[in-house]
Amino acid sequence: MPSICFYFQVHQPKRLKRYTIFDINKSHFYEADDANSSIMRKVAYKCYLPTNQLMLELIKKHHGKFRISYSISGVAIDQMKKYSPETLDSFKRLAETGCVEFICETYYHSLAFLYSKDEFKLQVEKQRQLIRDEFGQEPTTFRNTELIYNNEVAKAAEELGFDTILAEGADKILGWRSSNFVYQPSNCEHIKLLLKNYQLSDDIAFRFSNRGWAGYPLTACKFAHWVHDLDGNAEAINFFMDYETFGEHQWEDTGIFKFLYALPDYIFKNPQFEFNTPSEVAKKYPARDRLDVPYFVSWADTERDLTAWKGNFLQDDALEAIFKLRESVYRTNDESLIDTWRALTTSDHFYYMCTKWFADGDVHKYFNPYESPYEAYINYQNVLKDFSQTVEKALEVELV
Amino acid sequence: MTKVLMYGWEFPPYISGGLGIACHDLTKALSEIGTKITFVLPTLQGKADINLHLDLVSSSDHVIEETQQKTLSYEEFKERMDVIGIESTLRPYFTEKSYQEFIERLINKGAILKDHQNFYKLSLTGQYGPDLISEVFRYAYVAGKIAAKVEHEVIHTHDWLTFLAGVEAKRISGKPLICHVHALETDRSGINVNQQIYEIEKMGLHEADKIIAVSFLTKNNIVNYYGIDPNKIEVVHNAVSKNKSTQRTEYIKKNPDEKLILFLGRITFQKGPDYFIEAAAKVLKHFPKARFVVAGSGDMMHRLIERTAELKIGRNVHFTGFLKRPEVEELFASSDLYVMSSVSEPFGISCLEAILFDVPVIISKQSGVSEVLSNALKVDFWDVDELANKILNVLSHPALSKELQAQSSEELKHIQWEKSAIKVEEIYRKLTPVHS
Structure with a gap:
């Protein structure tokens, strides 16, 4: 019985x-309130609300x-509360169905692991608490x-304490x-590793509307057929x-919603297949091999x-520069300063x-609010300069 | 390959600006892919001014013969390209006013006084006048005679000073005419356009069978200000070639305690030197160990020096006047940052040269080079605060400077004259059906 595991x-x-x-x-507020608000509302309107509604129907x-999973970053949830509470409500309704797993990550969607293991743990704990509070679940999967x-x-x-972890199914590690x-990470005792099937995942995420692609147009029927072809040689197909x-x-x-709506019907045409969340998949199947990944991999770029x-x-x-500030920031004991630092x-x-x-x-440009990487750096450094001065002042006041 | 009769005004080793460099490098790249070029240019350079004028006066009927004797030959062009000089005082960056000043200077130096009578006598004949416009007509007249003698399939002219020459050549030989636009009167003078120059440009552009613009910015200006059909205009961006003499400057060490920010260009409205000075004043408030160098000369120089004094930043701002090539290269090599704050810059090769010297660049968004260069900091020329913000960040963060250097050098490898030459040769071929 192969499992299909969706994680968003x-x-x-x-x-x-x-x-x-x-x-x-002069100014110690760094967030682009207007842009963040309008982007959250726009994405909620175009994606979160209609897709959540569709998931609920499915x-x-x-x-x-039909079972799925999400990892919603803490900073995204913060912004939903502020700019689009109905979006957070719709995720809560999905949580109530019992068919949706919420995955844990760092609250700030940060690179803390690379620079400070202590900070990493704190941000994971904060996210874990957020999932408990918002969705009433104890997360057991980490990404x-x-x-x-x-x-x-x-x-x-x-x-x-996590039982399951997700990673990219990169050729270089497989x-x-x-x-x-x-799989099981080679240096671990019990945690299980689920790997992204990047071929099929990217067929949906990147190639779906690409007219130059041999698979175009991608229909639910065609995609289900490709998935069924894996029968007998797959246990956990991770999208x-x-x-x-x-x-x-x-x-x-592009027809993406129609595709999504029709997909489970076509998948279920082969009764061998079912949908499971990551923790269900990890419980259902034994680790078939141990995987040694000494170098960092991610799902970004080629x-x-x-x-x-x-x-x-x-x-x-x-x-x-930002991680060097950590110690001073914590010494201020100022929750607001710590939160600002973490968001950076x-x-x-x-x-x-x-x-x-x-x-x-490149694709990087699409997601970049700045005209160039240099502008991004300049803006960040300017903010950091003000922030570090603010931190210094806060520490001076404490000494006095 | 196409035989081209090309009209320019400036050629190495007598370079004063980006135009001469562009003409040189483009023709070099063209000749390397086999294009056969006869290059006609006014040559006052290379001779003592005194002799020139006396000479000319007495030989007005034999201009062609005279000039052919003085044909310049350069080693790299020996085989494939002829360069013909016409005696003329034409210089690419003369304005009507500076041209008159130049003639006056010659008179003051005694160059013309000696034969004072003849000079003015001839000027009345319209053959050799003390004003720039009649000079352009004279150049055109001689250019037409050359067109009758030199075999060619295409006529290619560079900017307004030679447009009339091109039109005249086309009238004589009937061959297709290309007007290559490196700069327009509307770029040079903003709203104070010289009507005569504008009319000459407009005539050339209308007569041309094809127009080459050095950027989309320039193409748009040609369409908007000169009423030309956009389909007649092809964009061929400039490039940069690594000059051998750049090796010589590698020994230059930058002063680690001070930062040098360079502006290089004519001190005129078009180049926006005033925005550079305003930004310098803002930068110096936060970063006192910065030196700003303004290299070049022009009609805004006095006003700019006054403003510098008014801002009380004279200690940190240096005006060098016009510099020769080796001095320019030395400055590039000593600079920590290059700023091109042009109000209207059709292309801006100098910023690519700065990159050759591993200098990060800030360029005006109102520039053609911005269309081909991604790894530069870009500002609207009028946004002095933003310019200062960027200068300060480059000065304060070595990482920013290093990344800009590394990425722009990499990008420069793909901005090659060879590519431009191939595009130009393609345009020639389309105009000469024999080849297609």
Whole structure:
């Protein structure tokens, strides 16, 4: 009985407002309220609300046999509360069905694991509490920011009490092996590893509306056929993708919603197949092999490594600068300063600074509110300058 | 390959600006793919001014013979390209006013006084006048005679000073005419357009069978200000070629305690040097160890120096006047940042040159080079605060400077004259059905 496992990433960063060197010492509020509000509302209208509604219908229609999972970043939930409470409500209704698993991550969708294990743990705990509070679940599955993964991430997740962890089914870690089975990280005792089937996931997320693609047009019937072809040689087929695929990356007029609505019907035409959430998949199947991943992998770009966030001069400089501030920030004991600092660890800020492929007009540009990676860096550094001065002042006051 | 009769005004080793460099590098790349070019240019350079004028006066009937004797030959062009000089005082960056000043200077130096009578006598004949416009007509007249003698399939002219020459050549030989636009009067003078120059440009552009613009920005200006059908205009971006002499400057060490920010260009309305100075004042408030160098000369120079004094930043701002090539290269090599704050920059090769010297660049969004260069900081020329914000960040964060250097150098590898030459040759072929 092969399982199909859907996991959707829901994330919206707290984007920074335009902040020049002349704002330093004058303004200490860094969020782009207007942009964040309008983007959240737009994505809610185009994606979150209609897709949630559709998921709810599918769960009812298939009497609980259609099951899915989400990881919604803490900063996204913060912004839903602020700008689109109805979106959070609709996720809660999905939680109430009992067919939806909420996956844990770092609250700030951050790169903390790469720079501070202590901070990483704190941000995971904060997210765990948020899921309990908002959705009434105790999360048992962990997914690090943008599927950034290696042996150590798995070990840290295990130590934090998680039973399941997700990662990219990158060729370079799998070699001849298939992503369609459950694995165990080579350095862990019990946590199980689910790997993204990037071929089929990206058929939906990236290629769905690509007229130059041999698979176009992708119908639910055709896709189900490809999935059924795996029968006998697969136990866990994992479709991991951005939730914004539905209605935002692939617009409604591409037929993406119709595809999604029809998919379970076609999948169930082969009664061997069922839908499960990650923790259900991990319980259902034994680990078929141990997987050693000493180097970092992620789901970003063709490289599937960290270079979308880290590695160029801008990114490394900015990352070192923000994490160097951590100790001082905590010494202030000021919750608001700590929260501001943590929001500055969100991975998107560094993604915007990526110069890889910049000249080619790449996908990075689509998601980038800045005109160039250099603008992103300049804005971030200006904010950081003001913020570090604020922190210094707070510490001085304490000494007095 | 196409035989081209090309009219320009400036050629190495006598370079004063981006136009001469562009003409040189484009023709070099063209000749490398086999295009056969005869390059006609006014040559006052290379000779003592005194002799030139006396010479000319006495030989007005033999202009062609005279000029052919003085044909310049350069090593790299020896085989494939002829360069013909016409005696003329034409210089690409003369304005009507500066041209008159130039003639006056010659008179003051005694260059013309000696034969004072003849000079003015001839000027009345319209053959050789002390005003720029009649100079352009004279150039056109001689250019037409050359067109009758030199075998060619296409006529290619560079900017307004040679447009009339091109039109005249086309009238004589009947071959298709290409007007290559490196800059327009509307770029140079903003709203204070010289009507005569504008009319010459308009005539050339209308007579042309094809127009080459150095950027989409320039193409749009040609359409909007000169009423030309956009389908007649092809965009061929400029590029940059690594000059051998750049090696020489590699020994130059930058002063680690001070930062040098360079502006290089004519001190005129078009180049926006005033925005550079305003930004400098803002930067110096936060970063006192910055030095701003304004390299070039032009009609805004005095006003700019006054403003610098008014802002009380004279200690940190240096005006060098016009610099020769080796000095320019030395400045590039010593700079920490290059700023091109042009109000209207059809292309802006100098910023690519700065990148050759591993200098990060801030460029005006109102520039053609912005269309081909992604890895630069870009500002609206009028946004002085933003310019200062960016300068300060480059000065404060070595990471920003390093990433810009690394990425722009990489990008520069793909901005090649060879690509531009191939596009131009393609345009020639479409105009000369024999080849297609």
